[in-house]
Amino acid sequence: MPSRLKVELPVCPEPKCRHIGKQPNGEALKNFCIGSILEGTGHKKRRMVPVVFTAPVPKEGGGS
């Protein structure tokens, strides 16, 4: 029985940001997001919420 790979990632709740994953800033902003000033998505510090993503089952015998 194929089991789908589930992975939990923190997601920024800010609508204009929606950053997924860990912050590049590292430990200082662990579990928080302030957006990206460079990309124009800077915002107030928001606590990221964990969201479970389900990865599609990779096809067997792949290969290019």
Ligand SMILES: [Zn+2]
């Ligand atoms: Zn954000």
